Amino acid sequence: MTVVLRMLLGRILSLVPLLLGVILFVFVVMRFSPVDPAMAAFDGANATQAQLDQFRRENGLLDPLPVQYVRFVWHLVQGDFGHSVITRQPVGEIIATALPLTVQLTLLGLGIALVVSLLLGVTSALFRDRWPDQLIRVVTLAGLAAPAFWIALLLVQWLAVGQGLFPTSGYISPNDSFTGWLNSLTLPAISLALPVAAQLTRVIRTSMVEELDKDYVRTARGGGLPPVVVVGRNVLRNALVTPLTVLGLRVGYLLGGAVVIETMFALPGMGQNMIQAVLDGDTAKVQGFVITIATGFVLVNLIVDVLYLIVNPRLRSHS
Template sequence: MAVVVRMLLSRILALIPLLLGVILFVFIVMRFAPVDPALAAFDGANATAEQLQQFRLENGLLDPLPLQYVHFVWHLVQGDFGTSVITKQPVGETIATALPLTVQLTLLGLVIALVTALVLGVTSALFRDRWPDKLIRVVTLAGVAAPAFWVALLLVQWLAVGQGLFPTSGYVSPADSFGGWLNSLTLPAVSLALPVAAQLTRVIRTSMVEELDKDYVRTARGGGLPPVVVVGRNVLRNALVTPLTVLGLRVGYLLGGAVVIETMFALPGMGQNMIQAVTDGDTAKVQGFVITIAIGFVLVNLIVDVLYLIANPRLRSHA
């Protein structure tokens, strides 16, 4: 446990410069974007040059860029993401409203991807080079090549429009109806999950095959241990170490894919709000959304690093 705590602290310290770099990148991109927050605030109409200049002065837009960056980071540390120039509301309030939906969609997609990848990956490895393995490999190859938005279009056409099993858009809160919530998020979550499941399936299959070929597996089988015990207790646990490293990156894909999927299904999450903020030229909102997603991605990878350490005793002995 002490080793895990030490590693966690070292990872957190290493993430501080990374987060500052991400914030700096977002800050610079937004400052050099062809969008004037002053014009966006006045909607480009009925604003005199004096009013625009006064707005820039009051919001620190005329300060040197290094000073603007320091002020920006200082406000972020205090949980202040700024104020929308369009709605005049704190960006943090919008994030607090939109983020739970994006987290729900991402977690549901992750669960679907993991369950699917485990079933297909283990089955493919156990039936290596036989017809189940060949079929799964073909299916996963197609899944890897299929982008999430294309999968979403097919699912909407087939299951929503064609069969009427799911709604084409909209969101129901789990507090109002769990069944309605699950129904409204199933197609978006499956659209996100299938490409990730295909990639994880191939990684799990490869890890399982490598593990099944090791001497301890042959010894256990020769000793009369049931295959279920050998695979479930030893092979699967050891084989999942490598897929854990891939999982963190795939969660980042889910977060990024949610931007497109939420827009397609009219879900009021981070993605749809970000697209609307870009359209409106609301730089404060865009900055807040991008930084929140980046922080989420970094935290997920931190959790995956810790899980990787816990799952691999050899790393704990050298940490």
Template sequence: MIVLRILLGRILSLVPLLLGVTLFVFVVMRFSPVDQAVAALGDTNPTDAQLEQFRRENGLLDPWPVQYGRFIWQLLHGDFGNSVITKQPVGATITTALPLTVQLTLMGLVIAIVLGLLFGIISALYRDRWPDQLIRVVSLAGVAAPAFWIALLLVQWLAVGQGLFPTSGYVSPQDSLGGWLNSMTLPAVALALPVAAQLTRIIRTSMVEELDKDYVRTARGGGLPPVVVVGRNVLRNALVNPLTVLGLRVGYLLGGAVVIETMFALPGMGQNMIQAVGDGDTAKVQGFVITIAFMFVLVNLIVDILSVIVDPRLRSHS
């Protein structure tokens, strides 16, 4: 019941946040120098009268509050509007592109968590010795390196140099599971390494703090094996802070996917968004940005709930 109450409170607190996101996106797009009428009719050399008619038919001349109210009403009904270029529903494009972005983000997240846990634990257990020093230097370099730069190095080394992976393109898992893994590995690794480096440093710090506490010394003094002490107590307590930070890192993964998808020619949300920006397709850009923002909010809600489940102390403060 406590978890359900906290869940309900978190969901209610997200309502104004989501409204703020939609308002921000709406206002930014209205300040865009792109004229939707020109973007839609530009290839036909329209007259001023035709441009004016397009604006009137599509409600572009209505007051902003009216346009925003109509925009929210459409969103509540799952309608992102129609592309001004293709005249196709934006929701259909999102439905097609979103699964690939989710695949890339989840694959990058799994890689980041596995590497972060592995090297964070090793670094903490070998504190101030050469494995710790080496991991700290490498993780610092990983934090400083942007995902697109890592992607370039991986393509140069593993794709062009060794020929182990394709440089671009996407294979659906329905067509070939092996081909899908082959096409997604380099993008996912490039996306994951900066996050893995950050998690490594956070997990190492949390583990070191827990290992210095009295209950660990008592458990070790009582003869409990180190594996039991670390696995049963230290690791669980040390993962509370990294779990909280992980929600923000997922936002980084979603944002990084925009660049990585473009570099590897993956037909996900990122590549479609870049193309929509180039075409001046305001409806598509709005739909993509709001979808990614909603995903980020949803992930952080899930992380909040997991944090409450893992750390009972948070329940007493919620």
């Protein structure tokens, strides 16, 4: 078995205790929260004590916590996230409806962030210490300092309200209109992407500068190879190894930022549903949404680890 396969197997096996830890954390936080699922289900004042006690017995809320946890994990393994205490709808169905929008928003934001960061990072490195580099440094510093919700407010004020180019809120399915779908997600995706692009730009610039200073680059240039070939075939490929390690964490930022951005733009994704579930005291929905987002974050980092193992020349040379 090669080094890459052994490391990949180790990454996959490490997911099991990690996911169990996430599930345990969510379970404990929700069980010790001041929210009473029985009170939320009956709207508190409209329920008698007998009804509240019956609800707790039927849903196993009076069982010892270890028993509740084992039952909770067993149901999750079977794909059962429970039922909403407000609407009685299966949480899995709600997640299946809301998750695609959040995935679309995250992927669109990631795509924008990657394109912008590659263009700015490579340009900044190639024009090191000259005016394009200085300008890009200032722009990325501003991007790092600006939170996503503030960028969203500026974009809405400028491009939606001021210019009327994009809608201020709402979502259109790509099945109904691809143009309408793109318009409805453009501003939210840009709001999420710019802070991520700012950080990735700085990482890509630093990694590119380190590669450009290495001996093999000077040798290739001295041998008469065009700069485009040297940068595109060798420097850029080697320089992207380090940014890949940062990318996984930034995708987690995109998933977390979607919670706020979806609420601001009235997008019926995971974020808006989760905030509404918190306001309603719907613990089953909160648990399902948080575990789904955490699992997505873990899986994305696994994919990034796989890409890192594939593109890292040191690991390939030891295979």
